[in-house]
Structures are given as structure tokens and as C-alpha cells.
Amino acid sequence: MVIRRGVAAGLAALLTIGFSPVMAQQATGAISGKATDEAKKPYTNYTVQLRDAESGQLVGTVPLDAKGLFAFSNLELSRRFLVELYEVKDKKVICTEGPYPLLPNAASRSNVNIDCGAAPAALWLLAAGAGTVAAVAVATESASK
Secondary structure, three states, rough: OOOHHHHHHHHHHHHOOOOOHHOOOOOOEEEEEEEOOOOOOOHHEEEEEEEEOOOOOEEEEEEEOOOOOEEEEOOOOOOEEEEEEEEEEOEEEEEEEEEEEEEOOOOOOEEEOOOOOOOOOOOOOOHHHHHHHHHHHHHHHHHHH
């Protein structure tokens, strides 16, 4: 009897307040772009892989379309993603871009340009980490004097 009243009260509240389809959907993000600077025709010889920057796990793979474009959707927010150009024939990652954060206030990134000529993301991350370690070492040494 108590359960029925609780269900009835809940339904009445939904009818009174209204039920928005937006509330029912979980917020997700998207990443899209092009690989025409690095992929050679035919673009069907390449795919784009999306990797979680924190865990290193592969999130998805999509082929390049006839124009060298790619798109990932329904991505979890509050995560950072690496975008990898993968050559199917040689079975190797050509280059990596990112990481690209997807946040509730910036849930999509539509202008990703895979350009292997730029410094790889992994090198930027290593450099940033080395800089942080050096700064901590200097600060620790200065504090001990």
C-alpha cells in the first residue's frame, strides 16, 4: 500500500512538473575533424582511433570517409581523448593529436586536424611532466636552504 502511494505521488509530480526528454538523456560529447593533411588517397586505407588519455584504453575506431573526414559521437564527458591516425595496411599508428577534453560546457570538438608535422601529443605531455618535476625539485631545494 505504501509503495503504491509512493509510485502514485511520483507520477503525479511528473505530470505536474512535466517530464523533459532532455532530462532523460545523458549528456554526451563528440569529436570530429579531418585527416587530409596526413592520410593519402585512398582514404579507405586509414582509420581514426579514439583513446582515453587517462586510461590508455581504445574508445572507438572509425574509417575516414571519401573526403578524409571522421566523427565520433556519444562520448563520455569529463574525459580527455587522444585522436590517432591509423594506417590499416601497415597496421601502425601514424600520429596522435590531443588530448582533447570534453566537458559539460564544451561537449564537442569539431575542428580536429590530424597533422603529423606538429609535435606529437605524447612529447608535449612528457615535456609538461618534466617541467613540473623540475619546478618541484627547485622549490624543494630552495625551501631546504
